[in-house]
Amino acid sequence: MLVDTCPRCGARAQFEVVWIGKPGSWSRERYPAALVCIACGSPVAGDVSERGHHILGLWADRVTGKEFPDVPRHIAETADEAHRCHSIKAYRAAVLLARSVIEATAKEKEITNGSLIKKIDEMFDRRLIREHVKDGAHEVRHLGNDMAHGDFIDPVDAEESGLILTLMSELLEEVFQSVARVQRARDLRAAKVTGSGA
Template sequence: MNQLRSDPLITWEPTEIRRPTYPDVPAQIAATASEAHACLSIQAYRGAVALARAVVEATAKHHGITQGQLVTKIDRMHAEGLIREITREVAHEIRHGGNEIAHGDLADEPMPSEDAEAIVEFMDAILQEVYQGPARMRDLQRRRQERKDRNSE
């Protein structure tokens, strides 16, 4: 029987995998966003970008925007007031990066780490704008109302 043994020449990379949580984001979208960060941690840049694109599309679908290609869904999210103009532009950059991977248009050179990192940061900004910011604002309003109600008793 072979036993695992500790070998001082073996090292594990990465030493840490980043998997943030998104408590105010629907579970499947949050898990996919967290996985995009994990991909960055192991330098799987194409995987990170493809997952970031999936998060954008899933966000649109979660809000009932299911028709058309992602370009149309992003523009509808903006038209319906879910995202600001700058966020619409950011979402299109995520779409472009993800499309290169999803459609097999792989460049001769690997995806630069700074591009993948920026795309995942932009994905986080979208989740912040669509889910997390509004949830924190509602919590703040609820706490204020509770204080007001206690003071009026």
Template sequence: MSKTPDGRPRAAPTFWEMYTCPSCKAASIALVAHEGDEDDGVFLRWVPDRPPVKEYPDSVPKAIAAAAAEAHSSLRVGNVQAAVLMARTTVEATAKAKGITTGNLVAKIDALYAQRLIYEHVRDAAHEVRFAGNDAAHGDLVDDPISAGEAESIVELMDMLLEGVFIAPAKTAAQAAARQARRNASSTASTNGAVVGNP
């Protein structure tokens, strides 16, 4: 570091600079200190300072939300096989969270559908996640590797299952509760505002 004429360290000028992550291609900015005319700088701070994390509502059990978020995080940095494997893990964990603990994953997914916890198209989506996850788990990727685009689709299908099993029912229940609360408040207001006439 250079010094002032009286021997004190001279503060290097700092600049906010834009960069692109080589893995996920997302933009980020860095506060960089440059010493003189040197091209190399010292990175003082990154924004964001960590990869973004997919967030799920509280209606999704925490452990399942964490597994699903890991699928998204893996996808963002180009780890497509890891993303697909975590998507498959999320599907199986979802079935278990609904009390479906016996049989293989085929049976678990079909049980979700048989118990009317998911629609037919969501069942089919879950099976597609299972197919891709099995390929990744068993190493069947030499001749037909999973592409980044396919992995992205698989993670989207995983989210479709979470929406059908946890998120949409919770939203529906919340809306029904809000409607009932309005109805109760209206009924109470009508009762309290009733005028009792003289006999």
């Protein structure tokens, strides 16, 4: 059956092949095709096997990122870019960017000395992050380091990349977002006190 994740509606959906072209010179097994998602009715371009019995890949023409409103802009943009890479299945790029986000977060907190291991540990020592968030950051570092040093032996799969992005987001949540929420609550309380004259 022609089932894949629809790049338009995001659903795990069935597809109908409406057109099959000729394979490109770069691959004789991949036939360019136009498909329609049965779930949302959108046309989607992709590659199928000869005669269109299997989907070999759908082209994600819509990329999805993630917003981090209380994170400093340059870090938030990199984190968003990591999510956009993930959405187009560029998993190695997603992991590498997630590693950069962790390093940039340490730098933002003026932790600039030593290796990334030391920087993550220092964020914990300075009580910027809790222990499990620190451990998560180390997981991002492990996978990111392999790649930063040119070890592309093991491909990164969707699950791994998704998990790494979650761990990255948890760090941003802990260091920036949650702190900003507490500050907003304080500001609101202070404004009320001033307003009531108490």
